[in-house]
Amino acid sequence: MKKICFMVLSFMTLNLISCKDFLEETPTDFVSIGNFYKTESDIISALAGIYDVLGKTSAYGRYFFLEMDMSDEQNYNNNGTVPTAPDLQYFNYQISDIKLEAVWSNLYTGINRANMLIENVDNADIMEDKKEAYKAEAMFLRAYYYFLLTNHFGNVPLRLQSTKSPNEVDFPPSPYSVIYHQIVQDMEYAADKVPDITAYNHGGRVTKSAVWGILARVNLKMAGAPLRDHSRYAEARKWAKKVIDLGYHELHPDYTQVFKNYAQKQYYTKESIWEVEFAYWSGTQNEEGQVGSANGVRNTDRNMGYSYGLxxxxxxxxxxxxxxxxxxDWTISDYTYSGNQQVPLSGTNITIYYNRYGAKFRREYENNPNKSVNTTIINFPLLRYSDVLLMFAEADNQMNRAPSSEAINAVNIVRRRAFGKFLPGAVNIEEFDIPNNLDALTFQTFIQDERSRELGFEALRRFDLIRWGIYYSTMKDLLNYKSSAHVNYRVIPFIPAENLQLRDTLYAIPSDEMMINKLMVQNPGW
Known part of the structure; x- marks a missing residue:
């Protein structure tokens, strides 16, 4: 069960009835539905297929934390080579971009798999409470994939039944309000039916804590752009507080160990509530991702762990x-590599800012006897308790138009860990606590920066900036640094900010979908 997301799936011939495939030919290689979904093993295999979507290159295997999270935290530096081809991370892509299509297709794959399980789980010969739990897990994952789709693409087709015919290709996009209503409905259905987090000794499964925490994130998005339904702050606060009030969750005393755990296959579910699990090369199926190889500290030593340092x-x-x-210095390295030796960065020259790398996921800690050049087994966080604390503080402040003592305390917990106040021998525990007299606007601004410091490079910054309605302005403000940057760093780091247009809070609907689905509507500006 621990590696449910990456089992070699017996149901894979049921696989992904995508609309694109339907245009090419009528599927003939599917296991009959009547012969599947009969046993608990069938259901677990089908559920594994829904989870499998999370680890694909077009999801948290790479794109979501690298190309599709361009923000004021990072730039995509292809080892100093000025890009000549259009691509997502530079905001100069075409609607036929293969990465764009891969993301769209992968998420709808997960949705279709979830729909199939939801429709057929009642046929399985298992206890009713287990059926409910498996169904709830599938409904939550379906909702989560719609959450990712609408965040990236806006109004998208809402498909709540599995595809059964090659003619099912024309679906109109649903408005944000309808999509989010469905997301919330599905997640709230799952909230009381999935197991408690203490039922597992790992963070790869959906649990009550995960559902509550993601519901807080969903409701914060609904309160922000584009819906701006401020009544949702109360809902966000409610769900975040359920995680807090559970009394189980806490921060690991050592910030760095949280990320070493992802590389070492160690689980501390008190903080790491939900994560994407990657597995070893099995000989028949590669279930590794690019966490640490694409986005680690650049290194060509294969024994330590090859990283492109992008x-x-x-x-x-x-x-x-x-x-x-x-x-x-953990999030952005204070060293580079020469062979297998770390070379500390020193001096005050402005190059120190750009010589660093995104470094949360370090391959030197990777617990893999056969380290690949291109892929790793390092897990990726989807929800951490520190995120829940900061979401609670933000929602509480926005709801009350002033930060309460509870909100201030939640932020201070995060900050105390950040400054080592939970480590043995720490003194003056309240040294870096925030003032208790901040007004609502100042507190919100502080939260925005604190989320960046705490959650940097975890595929959340672009999402946050967009929901706050400041993505465009924040990215354009980066250009103020261009003239003062070292001459070697005045081109590549600023390409995304220079190319960014107002339309880029959403990605274009992929050209394949526009050609296949005659009822689809392209996003403004394309």
Whole structure:
């Protein structure tokens, strides 16, 4: 069960009835539905297929944390080579971009698999409570995939039944309000039916804590752009508080160990509530991702762990950290590699900002006897308890138009860990606590920066900036740093900000979908 997301699936011949495939030919290689979904083993295999979507290259295997999270935290530095081809991360792509199509197709794959399980789980010869739990898990994952789709693409087709015919290709896009209503409905259905987090010794499965925490995230998005339904702040606060009030969750005393755990296959579910699990090369199926190989500290030593070092920080991100914040030099490396030796960065030259790498996921800690050049088994976080604390604080402040003592305390818990106040021998525990007299606007601004410091490079910054309605302005503000940057760093880091247009809070609907689905509507600006 621990590796449910990456089992070699017996049901894979049921696989993905995509609309694109339907246009090419009538599927003939499917296991009959009547012969499947009969046993608990069938259901577990089908459920594994729904989870499998999370680890694909077009999801958290790479795209979501690299190309599709361009923000004021990072730039995509292809080892110093000025890009000549259009691509997502530079905001100069075409609607036929293969990465765009892969993301769209992969998420609808997960949705279709979820629909199939939801429709057929009652046929299985298992206890009713187990049926309910499996169905709830599938409904939550379907909702989560719609959450990702609408965040990236806006109004999308809402398909709540599995595809059964090659003619089912024309679906109109549903409005945000309808999609989010369905997301919330499905997640709330799952909230009381999935197991408690203590039922597992790992973070790869959906649990009550995961559902509650993601519901807080969903409701914060609904309260922000584009819906701006401020009544949702109360809902976000409610769901975040359920996680807090459970009394189980806490921060790991050592910030760095949280990320070492992802590389070492160690689970601390008190903080890491939900994560994408990657597995070893099995000989028949590669279930590794690119966490740490694409976005780690550049290194060509294969024994330590090869990394392309494609993710570099922006100067403004470095400066966002206060002196003494232990998160900075872990999140963005204070060293480079020469062979298998670390070379510390030193000096005050401005190049120190751009010579660093996104470094949360370090291959030197990877517990893999056969380290690949291109892929790793390092897990990726989807929800951490520190995120829940910060969501609670933000929702509480926005709901009450002033931060309560509870909200301030939630932020201070995160900050105390950041400055090492939970480590043995720590003194002056309240040294870096925030003032208790901040007004609502100042507190919100502080939360926005604190989320960046705590959750940087975890595929959340672009999402946050967009829901706050400041993505375009924040990205354009990066250009203020261009003239003062070292001459070697005045081109590549600023390409996304220069190319960014107002339309880029959403990605274009992929050309394949536009050609196949005659009722689909392209996003504005394309």
């Amino acid at each position: 993710q570099r920080p922006m100067e403004v991100y470095y400066k966002r950290f206060e002196q003494g914040d232990l998160r900075r």
